[in-house]
Amino acid sequence: MKVIPGTSVTDPPCHGVSELQDFALRIRLGSLRAISAAGLGHVGGDFSVADILGVLFGGVLRLDPSRPDWPERDRFILSKGHAAASLYTALSLRGFLPEAELMTFAANDSRLGGHPNRQKTPGVETNTGPLGHGLPVAVGMATGAQLQGASWRTFVIVGDGEMQEGSNWEALMYAAHRGLASLTLIVDRNRLQQGASTEETNALDPLDQKLSAFGWDTHVVDGHDVQGLFDILAEPNHSSQPRAIVADTIKGKGVSFMEGLAAWHHKVPSAEQVDQAIVELTGVRS
């Protein structure tokens, strides 16, 4: 991790849009290589969430890789745990894991399982994979912060298909009831779930209006615009409502033959497709 002289190890490493974009690019490349090595994974959802993760881990979250349980750290939960490879890559870029360990993704005895496990991986706050649990846990964390008068923040990323889980709506209601202003929910609104679009499966629209009606301070942003994401995520919440961000994204973002296709939810790219994806992502022939 790059530490700018005069800044603390707990500060995020990126300064400015190009560093955040580079951080997000490295998340895409790391997760692509990990999935290719493992022969399994969820590349479409890794790529839709990569810019959001890049802004959070590169520009917003206060963390200490030498003390994953530092009490003052910001809490982050990737509720859509099937995008674990992108979370592991972000944690590696922040110094929680050696980069080479990413190549053990989902292997027997690896610390990096197919879904995040807090007992195995430093920096993972809670286990995810079964959809619909990350937001309720995040509400519990933010309630704890409120009761303690703590200044750290809690962030949770939920898939849009995942928003069909009823547990989320109970958690939304309670967070607003308690006025959990230190809690930020980000919905990765890529409009696809496993095998089909959200709207033809169990429609969510108008999602922003529903979140507002549940008492959340709701914003709709372009989930691939790192400046726009940084502006809203880095800004402390001075309201008395929890904050919801509907991030419009593209599943498979960055690779032409993956973008917007449900098939890439958990399809594994061939060696040739990995090469082609790297060319498109980096603009450089590998």
Ligand SMILES: Cc1ncc(C[n+]2csc(CCOP(=O)(O)OP(=O)(O)O)c2C)c(N)n1
């Ligand atoms: C409770 C539960 N039901 C089903 C699954 C299987 N599953 C894994 S990912 C997924 C689709 C999730 O779609 P979405 O939340 O939109 O994620 P993204 O598009 O970001 O990949 C499903 C159904 C699961 N992990 N948990």
Ligand SMILES: [Mg+2]
């Ligand atoms: Mg989705």
